[in-house]
Amino acid sequence: MNTFDQTSLWIVIIGMALGSFALRFAFIGFMGGRKMPDWLMRHLRYTAVAILPALVTPLVVWPSPTGGETSLPHLAVAALTFAVGYLTRNVLWALLSGVCGFLLLFLLG
Amino acid sequence: MAITTTKSLFLRGLIDSLPFLLVASPFGLLFGVLAAEAGLNVLEALAFSLAVFAGAAQFTALQLLQENTPLLIVLTSALAVNLRMGMYSASLTPYLGDAPMWQRACAAYMTVDQSYALSIVKFEDEPEMTTSQRMAYFFGTTSVIAPSWMIATVIGAWVGAQIPASWGLDFVLPLAFLAMIGPMLRTPAHMVACFVAIVASLPATLMPHNLGLIVAGLAGMMAGAQTELWLERAAARSNAEQETAP
16 A cells, blocks of 8 residues: 655655754754744644644544445544543553554454 | 762653653554555664654654645644644753753754653753753653664564555554544643634545645634633633722
8 A cells, every 4th residue: 555655755754854853953952042922832832732633533534444434433432542541641541442442343343 | 868960860861751661662663563554664664763753743744645645735734743842842942052052953853742741840840950960851851762762663664564454554543643632632722722623624624635634723723722812811801800809
């Protein structure tokens, strides 16, 4: 299922390496003690909690193992993983429940 | 009272970071497995982890690459997931900004969720630490995590290459993300951002080239920021009312 070519892969790896480093270095390297504008910080606080759900939702609603057809068991395993993460505040328990749920899907499906 | 030398602070950071191994290793393993499923060889998977060293962004890029997304959107989305590193960097600057440039450059590379979370608490608790002591602690927190992330990736990629694609392992990727999202939702504003992003993401899939991801993400960010403002204003109003009440 290698649908992308080597060149694309390496462009992404190198681009991400440079981009990630720039993000991490920008402030500590150049900004010194100056403060960022409040409105910007306020939006940045919500990048991860917005982008990740936006990425995940279509993958859960139209899961690839069923060929993109909405499936109740897949939705249930996804809901379980999320709920365990939210309730326990622990990524590891959540991931473990998710993997167990996935194994169940695999064995039953 | 213990003597806080630079060396002992490095060790302190190292020990404090050990519990995080339990989180970093499985995710590194999973990244390796999914990278192998996506057609990357062990070397490519390792290069990915070494060069980028940011779990969530690596998973994002891997998923989008497989959907034949234009490279500009792959990069924008993955870096958007990594924007929080910019925030971390900004908030560490008052504590580490005086260190020599080469140390700051190394620290920038090593800025991940774990090293940030541990260090910022330590630096706030012990304001008398010097910059070099802070750096020692900071490097301590990543000196085990970073190599184990790389090793886990290699093992994962090697194992993943033996797993047939028919197992449908790609569904583990959204599950891994869901596991990360739950613990991030600490305030009502986080929940609003998450909810708006979810609702927006479904119709947004109609947009070409996975552009909808960025649109839905921005919608969530604006919703979160706006909610934070409203809640702050509401709190300020109710405080003011209480003070003026007879």
